[in-house]
Amino acid sequence: MSVLSMKRVLVAGLKKDRKELLELLQRKGIVQISTEDIAAEAGAEGSVFYQSDESGARTTFEKSAQAATNALSVINNAVKDPNAVSMFSGRHQMSLTDYTTNVKKREKIMEMVGDLNALAKRQSEIQAEIPKLEAQRESLTPWLSYDQDMGFTGTKTTRAFIGTLPNEVPLEEIYKGIDEVAKDITGVDVTIISSSSEQTCIQVVCLNKDAAKVEEALRHMSFARPVVSGSDPKSQDAALMQQIEGLNRQLAENEGRIASYAEHREEIKLMADYFQMRADKYEVIGRLYQTDKIFLLSGYVEERNAKALEDMLESRFDCVVEVKDPSPDEDVPVALRNNGYAAPVEGVVGSYALPGKGEIDPTFIAAIFYYFLFGMMLSDAAYGLIMVVGCAVILNKNKGKIEEGMRKTLTMFMYAGIGTMFWGVMFGSYFGDLPQVVMRTFFGKEIGSLALWVEPAVEPMTVLGFAFIVGIIHIFFGMGASAYTSIKQGKPLDALYDVGFWYLLLIGAIGILLTTDMVGGMFGLNLVLPGAVMTILKVFAAVGAVGIILFGGRDSSNWGLRIGKGLYALYGISSYLSDILSYSRLLALGLATGVISSVFNSMAAMVAAPPVIGPVLFIVIVVVGHTLNLAINALGAYVHTNRLEYVEFFGKFYNGGGKPFTPFTENTKHYKVLD
Amino acid sequence: MSAVFSDGSGLFFAILGAALAALLAGAGSARGVGMAGQAAAGVVTDQPDMFGRVLILQLLPGTQGIYGLLIAFVAMNNLGIMSGSPEVNCSLLKGLAYLGACLPMAIVGYISAINQAKAAVASIALVSKRPDQFGKSMLFPAMVETYAIFALLISILALNGVGNI
Structure with missing residues (x-):
């Protein structure tokens, strides 16, 4: 119902407690670290306090977190993660004792991470290597029937030329071509090794003394040296094949090794989270003011948590905690607190802007209208019921684990579904005019309007x-x-x-x-x-x-x-x-839902006549059509409810501009460590 | 003239109106969703986890096509085409009135879909850089859609009125 009142908290603690105290704060997630207020005093020239540069440590931890995340995606690509965090289920929870034991194994786990990343690198190298070898084999193919070394130049008395002529050239033409240029030679032997429309691979043998003339003749015919060299093509090909086979074997082997790490997946996830938390912690440490023995931490805490925080810190550590009101010119971060009816709309308000200084929290009055407006635009009792049941099932299944933001969003759509049901009943829309269509098509009965109030299509002006x-x-x-x-x-x-x-x-x-x-x-x-x-x-x-x-x-x-x-x-x-x-969109979008529904319903009715197949087609069209209609119009109703709230409503009284309260917390992806 | 525009020729203009609503609004949406789709695909190349968000933004210029379909359907329904007994005696005046009633949706649908798509493309770029601004990014294209909704409203109200001619 309101913007939560914030307090400034100043903690002076012993350096030996620093790690533990910060980790406790991180798990609790109730303090936003902000040391600007003590900067002038503690950061002044000649002050005993200093700030340490922790960017190096932070980068190292971030790299480790990244390495673990990469290793995780390597495993996930090989073996699907059965335990993945879904959009709705939220992070897995882990007790502090489990966390401590697991984190002790971090060196071993990071070894695996390194191994996995090396394997992944090797895999991509192999995957790049294989096509190169395949290409080499490809260029050998025309020479495969040749049984000499590719570098063969002749015997003691003869000279051999190996190479290609462009296009397909028959044997006689080659002889003719040589004869034309090299007139008085003793003899020449031409063998065609292979020929295709692009090239003809040949071997030409002649006596040493004629070599120059024959070469000249061949040059006239655009003779070219082969792209392959080395030993005889067959053994080259065999060697290449062996190499490729070997690489493929390695690929499979590595794949197996990667897959064998799947059982350590959860540990690697924890490492990604652990290093992320450490990086965050070092970011905070870099902002503390410290001496050799003590450190100063300043930040914001919600007033309702202030007392508990003070008691907790003072009972566990030798430290001084001072809670006071923020000074009036401070830009205090904003957190909202609303009752169960309005809280789900906080996300909508937050995505516009949080209340600025001296502004009221608009969530409650926005919520009064939100579900109503949404309902009027979607206005179908059956769609509303689907939304309510769908959201309720997801919420119930993930109870206690679901992340707060997602919980609020789903609750909002659940309530919006109730609004939709209400308007559906008022307008007599149940999957549009499906009840009427079914009665007319299959039972030949007219049941007329089901509207409790009016049908918008019949009395749009009302x-x-x-x-x-x-x-x-x-x-x-x-x-x-x-x-x-x-x-x-x-x-x-x-x-x-x-x-x-x-x-x-x-x-x-x-x-x-x-x-x-x-x-x-x-x-x-x-x-x-x-x-x-x-x-x-x-x-x-x-x-x-x-x-x-x-x-x-x-x-x-x-x-x-x-x-x-x-x-x-x-x-x-x-x-x-x-x-x-602008509020005419309430009618227009309501009509859109109803009329599109009836379009699908009448399409379904058109094909419903034949026995057996007719009703089946009817059901298919109805299911597909209404799924589409619900998706499109729920999106439309959501977007346009937001518009009415943002532009027409907030425009009258609300500017926003507050900064959100972002407490120092476990900014993790997979696990949430409980305290 | 009177031979060409005989009494029943109103039906032609009425169907022309319905066809134009589906045609122009549909064509606009097709272009719009296509433009937004290209931008969305570009974002997903680098950030596959943005798929859900950019897909919604891509869909936004698609509604005009649906509204056009809706107007075409209402018009054809009023003309008795859906029930298989078209109003063959539809007067010229009535037919032209149907055509006029369909035009707001047809023309505004076409233009707003394309302009909404431009806003959607910009919003997709915004979301790719600032995923937390998704809520706001949906609003910019939605502002354009307002005018398609107004056109839809006028077309529906007009079609309703034409039935009484």
């Missing part, structure tokens, strides 16, 4: 009018919150000028508008108000308008300027108009 009323109430609440904030800050006149006059003007103007033919007629109202009421409305509007003109620009001392600004402020009524029109 619902549109209602949406505007909801909008007006929502906006009036926002303005009320603004007035409340002004009064709380000791500026009651601001509340009158900025909210009171607007209330008068808006109430008057809306009342008068409703009696006009244009607006009243649009909603089918033939409103005739008694003269006295009309007069009151007119007076309201007039007083409001005059008040705004006179006081809207009150920060200017020049009356001319002041009236000008006041007139401009009065022009702001157009923004109220557009704010209220």
Whole structure:
């Protein structure tokens, strides 16, 4: 219901207790370390205190944490983790004694981590090596039938040329080509080793004395030396094959070794967490003020935890704990605390902005409307029930373990589901018009509307009018919150000028508008108000308008300027108009859900005629269609509820700008160590 | 003229309206979701764990296509096409009124989907750098969608009214 009150806490402890004290604070997670307030005094020139540079230690620990995380992903790639932390289940919990025993084995575990990372590196080297060898084999293929060394140059009296000619060249043409250039040679022998459309691999043998001429002839035919060299191709190929086989064997072997580490997975997870916590701890140590014997720690603690913290620290350590109010000019971090109804919406408020200095916590009033608005936009009893049951099941299954943020989000959607059910019943939408369609298609009966109030598709103007009323109430609440904030800050006149006059003007103007033919007629109202009421409305509007003109620009001392600004402020009524029109999305998105549902339902009804297969198709279309519709429209309802809250509602009274309270805690991924 | 625009020719314009709503809004969403999808895929290359978040952002410009479909459906339903007995005697005036009723959704749907996609692409970039700002990042594209919702509303209200002509 409110922004939690924060206290400053100063701890002076003995250095020998530093490690234990910090680890205790980290497990408790209730203090945000912030030593800025003592910086001026303790950090001054000539002070006995110093800050130690712990960035080296911190980097080392972060590297170790990273190494453990990498090793973990190596194992997870090899063997799927049956015990993975899911989005909903939260971190595993571990008792302090278990943690201490496990952490003692860290050297052994880090050896495994090193081993795993080395194996992973080796694996990727092998995986890069194999294609290279395959490519080498590929280039040997055309030469495989050649049984000499590739470097063969001839015998004592002969000269051999081995190489390729471009394109496919028949034997006769090669002889012809040689004859044309090398006319008077004793003889030449050409063997085609292989040929393809790209190249012809040949061996040409001639007498030593003719070698130059033959070579010249071959050059004319674009003869080229082969890309492969060395011993005979067959044995080369065999050697390569053996190498590849060996590497593949190694791959499999290493894979097996990696998989054999799977049983140590949990220990490695713990290491990732352990080193992360140590890195965080050293980050904090670097911010402490220390002497050779003692250290000073300063930070924020929620007031409700302050006493317990003081008692806990003073009973366990020889230290001095001082709790005091933060100085008024401090930018105190913000934590919110709300009751079970409103707390789930804290995430929505937080993702806009936390309350700034002197602002109220808007969570409760935002929550009043949140579930209602969401429900009106999704507005289907069956969808609402699915959301409620789904969230309740997940929440119940992970009870006690689920992370706080996720718990709040799911609870929010559960309550939003209740809102959706409520509006579904009001609008008579159960998977859209599925009940009607089923009765008509399979039983030939018309059951008519199930709506408790109206069907938006039948009477859209009624619902549109209602949406505007909801909008007006929502906006009036926002303005009320603004007035409340002004009064709380000791500026009651601001509340009158900025909210009171607007209330008068808006109430008057809306009342008068409703009696006009244009607006009243649009909603089918033939409103005739008694003269006295009309007069009151007119007076309201007039007083409001005059008040705004006179006081809207009150920060200017020049009356001319002041009236000008006041007139401009009065022009702001157009923004109220557009704010209220914005609530027409309540009808539009509600209609969208209903009409898309009925699109799927009628598609299903079209194919439902044939026996057996018809009903099956009907069910398939209904299930797929409604799953899609629920997903899309729940997203739409969520996004647009947030928009209405952020823009139309918060815009009236709330600026935000507070920094979140981020206590020094176990910032881990896998385990949460209990105290 | 009177031969071309005989009394029943209203049906043609009515169906043209329905088709345009589905066509233009659908085309806009297809382009929009495609643009956002490219940006999303780029983010997932480096940060696979962002998949869920960027997918939602990619989906945001997709609603216009659904609204267009919805208008087309309502129009065709009112015309009796869904039930297999089309209103063949639909007057020219009524047919043109149907066409007019569908146009807000068709045109605003097309333009808003593409502009929403641009906002979505920027939001995807934002989320990739500041994952904690996911809540806000969804709002920027949603602001654009407001106008598609208004168009949807007017088209639905107009279609409802046209039925009484």
